[in-house]
Amino acid sequence: MVLATHPLSPSKTPTAITTISEFPHNPKTLILHQCKTTKDLNQIHAHLIKTRLLHHPAVAENLLESAAILLPDAMDYALSIFRQIDRPDSSAYNVMIRGLIHKKLNHNAILLFKNMCENSVQLDEFTFPSVLKACSRLGALREGEQIHAQIMKYFGFNSDGFVQNTLIHMYASCGELEIARNVFDEMPRRDVMTWNSILAGYAKNGRWDEVVRLFREMQELGVEFDEVTLISVSTACGRVADLELGEWIDEYVDANGLKGNLALITSLIDMYGKCGQVDTARRLFDQMDRRDVVAWSALISGYSQVNRCREALDLFKKMQEANVEPNEVTMVSVLYSCAALGALETGKWVRFYIKKKKMKLTVILGTALIDFYAKCGSIEGSIEVFDKMPSRNVFSWTALIQGLASNGQGKKALEYFKLMQEKNIDPNDVTFIGILSACSHAGLVDEGRKLFISMSNDYGIEPRIEHYGCMVDILGRAGLIQEAYEFIKNMPIQPNAVVWRTLLASCKAHKNVRIGEESLKNVIRLEPAHSGDCILLSNLYASVGRHDDALRVRNQMKEKGTNKTAPGCSLIELDGEIYEFFAEDNRHPHSKEVYNATEDMMRKIKSAGYVPNVTDARLDAEEEDKEASVSHHSEKLAIAFGLIRTSPGTTIRVSKNLRVCTDCHNATKLISKVFKREIVLRDRNRFHHFKQGSCSCNDYW
Structure with missing residues (x-):
């Protein structure tokens, strides 16, 4: 037979209508397989x-x-059918509850279950897993507990294994791991699905150590596991850096022909990346027949986490060439790499992409953008993103406060900190590092003292070594050297080399030789000699006219072979490409162009009053080569390259891996004035915004 068709008016274009030659006695196959549209459903109905x-x-x-369930937009139609059924049985209710959950109408699913109970419809082993799934998604613990009581009423302790597994999942999803574990422990029989449920519960709650421990227990008991188990466990291995077990899983996967499981190989890539074995992760990635966004994101994240950020961005470009659309995880890793490299233009493109694709500005993505802009010296961008975020958490506020502090806007950081308190968002220990740092850079000593006390008194946060270091910096920058020294002596925890090094820098700035010498002794006692520390003392001696002592320290450094732990390296991004410069490097592909531009730049700032500070030259440089040595520091080469490769008035942004030296700092101030450029220089410690001959750090860094 042909189900009813409607005559077409001449003005309408004919559309295909499903024709069914004979309506079967049992219409299940017809309804479930041949019914493709709502119109088909109408005819059959x-x-x-x-x-x-x-x-x-x-x-x-x-x-x-x-x-x-099967048709995409027919839920309202299903509800109308359901309401017309006289006294629907448990099967009808079960289908509707499943359908509502399938359409993500979890609250409605729970209400329908409540209606089912009120109408005294017999519940069965298919009802409970569905409604528990809705509770899991909503985090509806109270309702889940009530359903658990119903299960006990119907089945006692002998309920179906699938029901018990769903109970474990529900409790774990609601953060009640102890109860989930009790359900697991009380089960008389546990199959692989049961173990997977408890493993997934621990993983969902970040209890990665417990995932690894339980898997080892499975092995000891001889319990069979499957690919789902291995995905949970290999992910956990990455989080707890258990490379040995992760490698065992990799070998098992290879030996048992499981390389075709995309999710499993992706979890191994993630594991190797988080264990710092990114080359092994890359080898697995390259062997994959197909790669989804999760696999690409896992590898990009791996490169970012080991600070191989240029490779992370190169891989991101390959991902785009492969026409794989990035997701939020991809974007967060890419923004981290852009922040680390100071790649502002690439990061701006990422933000444009987020807007273009109408990706939701979640707390995680928004916070990553705030951090990226701040670490590229564009704090205005951070504030703009922060203001546009629909919701923020303590990490979002902290990222902005830290960004403002490191960019020399201490007073504004304090304003946001007060606003944060007004919004009843409690700061965490990292927030206090940011706000104390802001007080330090803004010279707000009294505010810093009050905040340090408030930290433990008002918020119950025990100060860590970093907080004590911030207080030493606050006092030292303000010239309160003796007070800072006494503060260190009275610390309830052992001061580390960083704390003493902070005091040494203050002594150099305020010409306090006695405490400066004491500070260096303590630094050397705690750590091997570092060139930067010795140079600080040498410069301190020179600043008070003790040139013989300054020379003695320099000679001792030569004799002991005290060198920089890493060569000076500066990065600059131009037209989306990142250029890398090393001090006195003549192997750069643009070296001739760069050195000519540097000489021209140095000649012009000398005419404006620049005098080279040769004490910042290489220790092994001959006397006649010292001026050339300081002229060819990596940041000067990068700035010179920026001057000739960008149009007049363009801001030049440079990132350096070490603390900027006095000579480069003085030179860059004059460069900003002579060439009428704003120069943003990020060194190991902070940002320096140079403009019209002055720096945002007020010559103290």
């Missing part, structure tokens, strides 16, 4: 009403399943 087959429970159930 009409025939079932006409033939009164709709009153047959199995037929009604098939019709509901087609409308509620």
